[in-house]
Amino acid sequence: MKRVAFFLPVTSQPRYHKRIKAFQKAGYDNLIFSFERNYFKGDGDISSFISLGKIEHEKYLKRMFKYLKVIKIIKDFKRQIKECEIIYIFGLDLVLFIVILSKLFGFKQKIIYEVADIRSIMIGNSFKSRMMRFLERKAISKVNLTTVTSPYFIEGYYQKEQRIHSNNFFVLENKLYNLKNTRYCREMWNDNSPLVIGLFGVIRCKYSWNIICELAERYPNKINIYVRGYVLGIESFQSDVERLDNIVYEGEYTSPDDLAYIYSKIDICWVGNITNENLNTKLALPNRLYESLYYRVPMVAHKGSGVSKRIEELDAGWIVDFKDVEGTIHSIISISKEDYQYKKKNTVVSDNLCVDSHDHLELIQKVQSNG
Template sequence: MIGKIVFFLPVPSQPRYHKRIKAFENVGYNNLIFSFERDYFKGGKSNVSYTSLGKIDHGKYVNRILKYFKAFTVVMAFKKEIKDSEIIYVFGLDLAIFVIIFTNLFKVKSKIVYEVGDIRSIMIGRKIKNKVMRFLERKVISKVEFVTVTSPYFVEEYYSNIQKIKSSKCFVLENKLYDSSTKSVSRESLELTETLTIGLFGVIRCQQSWEILCKLAESFPSKIKIYIRGYILGISNFEEKISELANMNYEGEYTSPHDLADIYSKIDICWIANVSDNKLNTKLALPNRLYESLYYRVPMVAHVESGAAKRIAELEAGWVLDFYNIKHCIEKIMAINAQEYSIKKRNTLVPKEKIIGNDDHSILINKLKVGHI
């Protein structure tokens, strides 16, 4: 064993966390994992053995304060193991604050890594609460070895421009697949059948995307199929539309990476980037589905103002549409022909390093070993 690493997770089911854990395990680190639990996208939970910090509700930040006090008592029982660790890897700002308080109180000298997967709405804006959260994050970053981010755009437009953090303090670790955990599938055919199957995967919470897909399914029942897998969060008419439309099929949650080969083999196009009230995060984030779609050779559709749209446009591996113009979106999708589709699909063939993150993880681990970015 090289040493010990301690992970603090907001939820045990996030595939991104599993990639980090696997990468450190594969080079010989012995891990200790703490995680909160919540009724939120359970796919992959069985892959991780962890000590529970208790159950929290999604999005209810104020209600979490008491839960953190209780979690503190859980972590106290592992004080020696944590003090013996070389690295503490923490996901999310609230857990990072928790970890820094703990390490300061008990003089823990482990290197701390703080990872950010999304820029939350509360971090943006001019209200006092927004300024306080940004101040707290700057304090956190001053105490950690570095902050890992899942998109280079986070560094360019948020951490450098807004938080005034030096880029040398950041390490970009995109949402690429981790090769040893991923099954491949043969996707050599460039043919487009008469029925176009669109995949909608992950945490499904974009009402605007949902309205477009419902309109497509309603208007073209013999030409469009919508295949849905994931966790439904806040879609107002989801059950109604699934019951009403025979060409919209929901088959529940899935486990990543175990189920990826199967679900991507069933679609022609993946709907990968949504819109939200958090326009900055939409603009900057690069979702898992970007890399999954490229790996499984599936062309993509993304909102024009999303981070994913930039990559898709560069590769010409899909369609970049304005999701707020439903009529135009439908027209563009229904105008896709076999020749155009084959070109887009051919362009999903990219160098391995663009979609597989093993080397990126190795660089991260080596930088931690030598103690600098």
């Protein structure tokens, strides 16, 4: 049977599960290697994988020492890896490592490198940033295909910053895949009831959280906040939830199983975050864009973000400046029934824009044809 070796930074990321399931559907068996860490449970953990060890979030220096132990693990599974037709790798540190080990252990398979974020370390003129960009260029020159989750990454980063002009890129957006439940669309909001704003996923944007709390505190009878996901780096989160009765946090969720339920609870989805001042905010397209469109929920996003471009094209939400707290609050609290209904109707789009019907198949066909 055809086989793919996957190398993952974490087991619970839904995006990784999509790739694994798509290759399985196409007749491939899999051999999965993954680090372990505390992270958003997403689509749940993969039940069967080979552990590369435990790592901490963003502790890159400590992580490098882990790779010394990984060499022995890869050596122990050298024969099984050589039997695979494809090596699929997520993350720059992993692809650099596997490219080097491929030379050491004689791996000849096609290698796919997937990029879903442009890390802040990749941008700037510091020695470290220049070195990381150089290493990535070297890695991309050695792999057969680079998959990106946003088309803006190619022009805005790889062509502009990395000066890479190649046909060996494939855009595979974060569309919904392998849906298991019936779509449920919430009824139209009217201004006689509180506006329910949903904040989902990895909760780490302090700009967003500050505005969310201000809205909840100032307008307890007009605004309700519904939060689901994994909280990362917001120290005041628990105390804010405890002091504000109109903020409800119901923990993490599994995607796609829980999506119909959580989107049925909200009128608006908060989709655009600023996690730092890097290029990623301007280029990335988050899962919540596709989920919101599928469940017919208008969105709020930060101006200049990658997702704001899509929302503006569809006129399916409100674009605000998260750094202008007062302006953002005014925009949200001023939403009228008529304006809301107009934006909601614009979320009714072709499923091809939010659900993967053939994208993964096209990826697999491209890999198979790419010598």
